[in-house]
Amino acid sequence: MSLVIVGSVAFDTIRTPWGKRDRIVGGSGTYFSLAASFFTRPKMVAVVGEDFPPEVIDLFKSRGIDTAGLEIRPGRTFHWEGHYGYDPNQRETISTELNVFRDFRPVLPNSYRDANIVFLANIDPDLQDSVLAQVRRPELVAMDTMNLWIASKPESTWRVLKAVDILFANDEEIRMLTQETNLIKAGRKILAAGPRLVVTKKGEHGALLFGKKFVFGVLGHPCEDVVDPTGAGDSFAGGFLGYLDKVRKFTRPEIRRAAVYGSVLASFAIEDFGIERFKSLRPDEVESRFRLFRRLVSF
């Protein structure tokens, strides 16, 4: 199997009630790939500037991430600044400098085109579309999106949505997409348009998965120290799809387990700033927290 991810690799400046970090490495592609790397060897498509630290690219490689699709262009790396309050589900974007991301036209290396699973992280839906045109016969395509694209490019967003199997989105985005406040009704509208599965991310409250005749809920890990919520959603998707790429089965029991692994990886991501926690995370810690999630909900 192989898993291709298209997203951002970026610098983030982050302030939370627990501290501040300047220009640390982040981005949807980064979090997704690191989380997925605990299960498989994800193939990353992204762009960075010449200011991007080579040792982070070495880190990606050391985690088994394929960086053939990581373009290094003249100029500066995408930079996002955001602040979080005490409620980790609320964040405010302070500034977004697109830099080399402005002209990003994802081109898949030949070795990526036979991907079995494709994840279109939260980027311009027209770019998501262009990526889909470059893969031959993926078995599973998943997408993320955000309010910016839903508002500014609703037609493109829906066009991509109709072509994918799984939508990852938070509850606000799903309500915005469907103009339906009830999440189950909203989920049903999306399922009617094409996707087989809607994964509603609810931050600290976990996630709800809806299929046509399937519903599954996974909790967030009751976490004592949410140091930095950045990347939780992409780590969730990375754990989810990384696990599915490993087991090579898209059955309901595997999808349930995939969602729990997603929640497990997200729960580690938020324990430290940026990608710090992933640097020290061991596979046995992942397995141990997976078992803890089972105890957490068993009755």
Next chain:
Amino acid sequence: MSLVIVGSVAFDTIRTPWGKRDRIVGGSGTYFSLAASFFTRPKMVAVVGEDFPPEVIDLFKSRGIDTAGLEIRPGRTFHWEGHYGYDPNQRETISTELNVFRDFRPVLPNSYRDANIVFLANIDPDLQDSVLAQVRRPELVAMDTMNLWIASKPESTWRVLKAVDILFANDEEIRMLTQETNLIKAGRKILAAGPRLVVTKKGEHGALLFGKKFVFGVLGHPCEDVVDPTGAGDSFAGGFLGYLDKVRKFTRPEIRRAAVYGSVLASFAIEDFGIERFKSLRPDEVESRFRLFRRLVSF
């Protein structure tokens, strides 16, 4: 076993995006007792005015609820008016007419004083205290509270808190009580003060239970039609403690099941305005939804 509940029996005027109802029967004591009546014969302590419909008291009796402690006083019944928006977790109190509730001094009938389980619904903590003084040797005491009492009578609230085994509260109340934003740290502060268990109610997101070496999460039922969220928390507590009163064991496996029954009863309460859904609810529907909750989280 026997279960005593002290709370309000009231008229509610409710507006939600799905409709409006004038002066329908509600109150914490009402929802709690009806929910608990699916498992045991709760003994109700409350006060109503002469305008309270006798047929609702007949309904209580027909559900096996002991109304010996339901005082009927000259005057009008407590009346609350509230509005809900599209987010069922947000509610606005429009008016509160205490009426006969203003001079409520709960007096327990003799037949109530040997209660094994006592539930102190959300009333003035000094009244909660006076109820505790009237029961002989309860095995389990649980309380609810609200921001009003935490702000206006913090010392009384903490005094009751220290005397109970279980605190039911929503996340905002727990944060306010402890002045701690992280729910786990907040829970630990409360456990240090006396209670053995903190039940954090999270509305549509379910509930998290914390003990000293115990954590359990239960989801909310993914519900297509939240018609009226009023009484969800009290129905949760009623299902929870009603079940514990039935099984007569306070072990961890039973507490897990109790929490799921709590979530089940809450999920029915919100399907119709006021107590309507409880009038038609059958025990087999309760059992069937309990099994559905298991499927919802199993992996």
